[in-house]
Amino acid sequence: MLPVDLQPNLMPPAYIDPGTGSLVIQVIIGTVAGALLTIKVFWNRIKLFISNLFAKNPNKTEDDE
Template identity: 40%
Template sequence: MLKKAFKLTFAFILILLIAPKNAHAYLDPGGGSYLIQIVVASVVGAGYFLKVNWGKIRDVFSKKDGKKTENEKEDK
C-alpha cells in the first residue's frame, strides 16, 4: 500500500513539474549578451586555471616508475 501511495505521489509531482505553464515573462535583449558574457568568462577562467596549474596537472599524469620529473627536481 505504501509503495502504491509513493508511486502515485511521485507521478503527480512529476506531472506538475513537466506540465507547461504560462510564464508571462519578458526576455530583454540584454539577456543574450549576458549569457555570452558568462560563457566567455568561464572559458577564460578555465584557460587561466590550466595555465597556472599546467605543471602540476602534467606531473600527475606523467609519473612513471617513481622517477622524479623536472618540476619536482626544481622544487627541491
C-alpha cells in the first residue's frame, strides 16, 4: 500500500483555501455531529417501529372487528 502522502486524489489541492483551522475543527465537530445524526436516525427508526406496532392493521376492515 502506498504511503498516505502518495495516494492519488486523497487530498487534491482545492482552488479556494479551505483553511487549516477550518479543516481541524471539522474533525471535532464532525465526530459529535456525526454521532448525533446516527442517534437521530436510530431514534427515528425506533419511533417508527413502535408506532407501526401500535398502529391499526390497515388491512383489517370494520366488518372484521
